[in-house]
Amino acid sequence: xxxxxxxNKKLIEWVNKMAKLCSPERIxxxxxxxxxxxxxxxxxxxxxxxxxxxxxxxxxxxxxxxAHDDVSRTEHLTFICTKKKGDAGPNNNWMRPFTxxxxxxxxxxxxxxxxxxxxxxFSMGPVGSPFSKIGVELTDSRYVVLNMLxxxxxxxxxxxxxxxxxxxxxxxxxxAQLDINKRLILHFPEDNTIWSVGSGYGGNVLLGKKCLSxxxxxxxxxxxxxxxxxxxxxxxxxxxxxxxxxxxxxxxxCGKTNLAMLVPPEGLKKKGYRIWTVGDDISWMxxxxxxxxxxxxxxxxFFGVAPGTNSKTNPNMVExxxxxxxxxxxxxxxxxxxxxxxxxxxxxxxxxxxxxxPWKPHARDAEDMVIKGAHANARFTAPIMxxxxxxxxxxxxxxxxxxxxxxxxxxxxVAPLVYESFNWQHGVxxxxxxxxxxxxxxxxxxxxxxxxxxxxxxxxxxxMADYFRHWLAMGRLMAKPPKIxxxxxxxxxxxxxxxxxxFCENLRILEWILDRCNNKVNAMQTPIGYLPYPFxxxxxxxxxxxxxxxxxxxxxKEEWLAELKGINKFFGGFRKDLPKELWDEYNALLGRLKKxxx
Ligand code: GTP
Ligand code: SPV
Ligand code: MN
Numbered sequence: 001x002x003x004x005x006x007x008n009k010k011l012i013e014w015v016n017k018m019a020k021l022c023s024p025e026r027i028x029x030x031x032x033x034x035x036x037x038x039x040x041x042x043x044x045x046x047x048x049x050x051x052x053x054x055x056x057x058x059x060x061x062x063x064x065x066x067a068h069d070d071v072s073r074t075e076h077l078t079f080i081c082t083k084k085k086g087d088a089g090p091n092n093n094w095m096r097p098f099t100x101x102x103x104x105x106x107x108x109x110x111x112x113x114x115x116x117x118x119x120x121x122f123s124m125g126p127v128g129s130p131f132s133k134i135g136v137e138l139t140d141s142r143y144v145v146l147n148m149l150x151x152x153x154x155x156x157x158x159x160x161x162x163x164x165x166x167x168x169x170x171x172x173x174x175x176a177q178l179d180i181n182k183r184l185i186l187h188f189p190e191d192n193t194i195w196s197v198g199s200g201y202g203g204n205v206l207l208g209k210k211c212l213s214x215x216x217x218x219x220x221x222x223x224x225x226x227x228x229x230x231x232x233x234x235x236x237x238x239x240x241x242x243x244x245x246x247x248x249x250x251x252x253x254c255g256k257t258n259l260a261m262l263v264p265p266e267g268l269k270k271k272g273y274r275i276w277t278v279g280d281d282i283s284w285m286x287x288x289x290x291x292x293x294x295x296x297x298x299x300x301x302f303f304g305v306a307p308g309t310n311s312k313t314n315p316n317m318v319e320x321x322x323x324x325x326x327x328x329x330x331x332x333x334x335x336x337x338x339x340x341x342x343x344x345x346x347x348x349x350x351x352x353x354x355x356x357x358p359w360k361p362h363a364r365d366a367e368d369m370v371i372k373g374a375h376a377n378a379r380f381t382a383p384i385m386x387x388x389x390x391x392x393x394x395x396x397x398x399x400x401x402x403x404x405x406x407x408x409x410x411x412x413x414v415a416p417l418v419y420e421s422f423n424w425q426h427g428v429x430x431x432x433x434x435x436x437x438x439x440x441x442x443x444x445x446x447x448x449x450x451x452x453x454x455x456x457x458x459x460x461x462x463x464m465a466d467y468f469r470h471w472l473a474m475g476r477l478m479a480k481p482p483k484i485x486x487x488x489x490x491x492x493x494x495x496x497x498x499x500x501x502x503f504c505e506n507l508r509i510l511e512w513i514l515d516r517c518n519n520k521v522n523a524m525q526t527p528i529g530y531l532p533y534p535f536x537x538x539x540x541x542x543x544x545x546x547x548x549x550x551x552x553x554x555x556x557k558e559e560w561l562a563e564l565k566g567i568n569k570f571f572g573g574f575r576k577d578l579p580k581e582l583w584d585e586y587n588a589l590l591g592r593l594k595k596x597x598x
Contacts, residue, residue, distance in 0.1 A: 032155020267541025427484025
């Protein structure tokens, strides 16, 4: 038997059992040291898993290319495996645990032959915080190890913690043959176990992220009365020096990363606003003894969308990814730096595209489609601490108090720029009925609208009807619940052109949101909620075309009545399980709209 750097019996037994199944040549424990990281990088470059980038221009940076059919989360191959089908709900693919283990075991068997199995002990949240959760990921991918070293706290400190507390989420990953026909992402919330096989793409294989921190955590959070959400967390320092925190849920590739680290636009900067980034993807929130909601970001890195990232849209991210960053599926330039569509500077005259082929601008493929240099879902993995706006409260075990929760989708029509819900229950309805157009972060048809409640449709580890009930119950646990808002940065005119400039200008809307939280401004009551009076949005330094703001702040009765039909169908899918309160909200909104004279 191997000598293991732990006395945690559960851990030793499990590692041995999984090693027996996967037959690795050897087992290596990740200790979190710089020396081990350097050797892993060296080995990855030797094996071709990583390309070392120009170390003068991009110190500590690497490029990785995935298989061509392994570039985003595969929701149709992702399953929640509970004993009862109803516990997974209509929002999840379900498989019986026995069948799932059996199917996956066949793919895992011998899958690590000739390879090393890495053991990664990791903590989601500060090590030792009562609010953190520990996991151990076994993987045969160095790329996974190097990403986990950026995205989570891992190594010795976690093993030490596991001497005190032997509970952990068992995460098993093997890239196996990277065969899409033998790919499964399986969650066993009742066993605190995750099995992922056949993929090498981030969301499918960095098991601390979506699999543990959202699917498993949401299941646990319901039992333990807290919330695990697909939300950014940001601090907004007001002109008087006071910092207020908000959490916001937007679906994948809909602007969380960009909002979480925005740089105030000129007009507002003069007032003295400053942004502090706590997290860009996941928020764990619980009610503290003061009766308000407190949030931590369980991660330590960003796994962000590359295309569109530049000094105009996201200057803080441009700074963040200049060092110690792993780029995935971007274009390689002749000087060994990287590029993507919408990056700073000139379009390179040539390069190697994300598939590893020679590339020139405007080149077309056999179907006459322009060949992209970077994949639309190309990403970078970078440490939060590289970010100029990183919050000084990242390591605080209690996190930050949340003043407002913001929901938002990507909608060309219907949803106005911003509205405030009437109360917690109405806010839960606004979150539960969120719709969004599909993006490159999912496999599916771009642009098609789907319901994505609280941006959690792909990530809720149990029946969403129970999830809504849990949200409603959380409201009753708080003496000071945050106010709930809905935003939409993506309204477009008939030509599909965005009406709102977005990005840093979104701070103008956050200012209104905070003013509402602090009872500083009045608002217009409409059937869908409170909307700003146009004159209450500070437009200093921003010129919108005539009438644009009015369009952005309009509640269109006919569009909303049509929207309610879609919501009715969606709610109907949950049958008797849907909380009555949500139907009450639905009927109340329908009644208000019918009476509404525009
Ligand atoms: P995940 O990492 O997939 O969970 O997504 P995210 O919500 O963090 O997405 P991100 O911030 O990376 O958003 C990426 C896409 O949204 C890019 O195409 C951006 O150009 C676009 N985007 C972000 N903010 C805005 C905005 O305010 N307006 C417009 N029009 N586009 C935006
Ligand atoms: C998302 O798709 O919401 C992401 C990227 O944040 S992934 O980690 O791949 O899920
Ligand atoms: Mn995400």
